[in-house]
Amino acid sequence: MRLYLIGAGVSARTHVAAAAKLGEPVELRVADPNAETLAGFLEAFPEATGYASAEEMLAAEQAREDDVAIVATPPRFHFAPAVAAARSGRHVLCEKPLAMTVDEAEEMLRVATEHGVLFGSCSTRFRGLPHNEAVKAVMATGVLGDLVHLDFVTRSPRSRAGIEYQPSSRWFLDSRMSGGGVVMDWGPYDMSTLFDLLQPTRVEMVDAWMAKTRTGADPEGVVHDTESTAGAALRVTRQDGSVLRVNYQRANATHGEEFARAELEGTLAALRWTPFDSHQPVQLRTDAEGEPREETVEPPERDDLSIFDRPLVHFVAALRGRPSLAAIGPIAVDEFRCVRGVYDTARTGRPTVVEVRR
Numbered sequence: 573m574r575l576y577l578i579g580a581g582v583s584a585r586t587h588v589a590a591a592a593k594l595g596e597p598v599e600l601r602v603a604d605p606n607a608e609t610l611a612g613f614l615e616a617f618p619e620a621t622g623y624a625s626a627e628e629m630l631a632a633e634q635a636r637e638d639d640v641a642i643v644a645t646p647p648r649f650h651f652a653p654a655v656a657a658a659r660s661g662r663h664v665l666c667e668k669p670l671a672m673t674v675d676e677a678e679e680m681l682r683v684a685t686e687h688g689v690l691f692g693s694c695s696t697r698f699r700g701l702p703h704n705e706a707v708k709a710v711m712a713t714g715v716l717g718d719l720v721h722l723d724f725v726t727r728s729p730r731s732r733a734g735i736e737y738q739p740s741s742r743w744f745l746d747s748r749m750s751g752g753g754v755v756m757d758w759g760p761y762d763m764s765t766l767f768d769l770l771q772p773t774r775v776e777m778v779d780a781w782m783a784k785t786r787t788g789a790d791p792e793g794v795v796h797d798t799e800s801t802a803g804a805a806l807r808v809t810r811q812d813g814s815v816l817r818v819n820y821q822r823a824n825a826t827h828g829e830e831f832a833r834a835e836l837e838g839t840l841a842a843l844r845w846t847p848f849d850s851h852q853p854v855q856l857r858t859d860a861e862g863e864p865r866e867e868t869v870e871p872p873e874r875d876d877l878s879i880f881d882r883p884l885v886h887f888v889a890a891l892r893g894r895p896s897l898a899a900i901g902p903i904a905v906d907e908f909r910c911v912r913g914v915y916d917t918a919r920t921g922r923p924t925v926v927e928v929r930r
């Protein structure tokens with residue numbers, strides 16, 4: 573397989589490590605207009621062929637049926653190279669968030685469909701982790717009864733991309749480059765995980781809020797207009813027609829309490845786990861003759877994939893026709909529509925509805 577990396581920054585390097593887990597030989601190509609970044613990448617991975625632009629790289633050779641291009645640039649620069657890669661006949665796996673706007677994401681999908689190539693999202697990084705699989709397995713038994721409510725909250729006091737995390741990439745803080753703050757950065761994982769767990773047919777952002785937290789570490793002299801704390805009330809319709817209310821929160825800078833918690837409450841039992849942390853237990857609370865009873869759910873065995881390996885491994889599994897947790901085609905865009913829906917509802921005060929295409 574040939575892998576075409578567009579962007580040679582931090583995330584591109586993680587995809588090289590992922591390629592080594594595919595179980596098949598992979599030839600590497602990489603393009604980055606930043607000569608220093610490209611040189612650093614080629615020093616780390618001398619087996620790769622480097623180019624100064626995506627256009628030059630994509631035009632350098634005829635596409636093969638299983639060529640994969642990964643768009644690993646800041647969100648502002650996802651659209652043009654993704655469309656160029658699809659037009660060149662390569663399958664496209666795009667970093668999260670898919671695009672700056674829903675219109676861009678829909679157009680990327682349209683072009684990929686027109687050219688008969690797959691269009692997938694890297695939002696699937698946390699899919700397949702043992703705790704998520706344990707939650708899905710318990711849900712499938714029906715032991716929870718009718719699902720009533722889900723709390724899905726991850727709040728960190730100081731972990732802003734561009735400040736506490738990866739301060740060299742200040743673009744995260746500039747909405748013209750990133751499209752937004754913590755909801756654009758982490759919302760794709762939240763929505764992708766919720767889609768995997770709940771398999772929604774319709775998601776309604778009933779209400780939403782967001783704010784930029786102010787701290788003494790806020791950098792001076794750079795554009796910093798992105799939110800760092802946010803939440804939404806979601807109404808999720810599932811395939812059986814049932815409706816589940818979700819309290820969604822995400823913060824990478826909050827003066828409130830640090831906590832990460834998911835609790836899925838049903839009429840017969842409730843499940844509690846820590847979103848995105850597969851080392852924490854999954855707890856099932858049921859009733860034993862009128863008294864609450866708690867037990868720990870045994871998760872399935874851990875595989876050898878890191879979270880960074882997963883998007884490419886899921887995508888190539890789908891490409892090769894194997895069972896896969898990839899988000900490809902309309903579903904990838906619908907997840908992203910939910911991410912943007914949080915912004916739209918927070919801004920307008922009006923609900924946003926996403927009918928999920930399956």
Ligand SMILES: NC(=O)c1ccc[n+]([C@@H]2O[C@H](COP(=O)([O-])OP(=O)(O)OC[C@H]3O[C@@H](n4cnc5c(N)ncnc54)[C@H](O)[C@@H]3O)[C@@H](O)[C@H]2O)c1
Nearest residue numbers: 578579581582583603604606609644645646649667668741
């Ligand atoms: N850093 C992480 O831990 C991480 C993890 C997962 C996902 N991501 C996502 O990956 C994407 C890239 O983030 P990053 O952290 O790697 O950024 P980065 O700043 O480390 O690298 C981005 C690179 O893209 C290059 N670039 C810009 N425009 C380009 C173009 N048109 N063609 C080719 N290269 C171009 C830049 O020169 C830069 O070297 C973002 O969407 C981000 O959300 C990042």
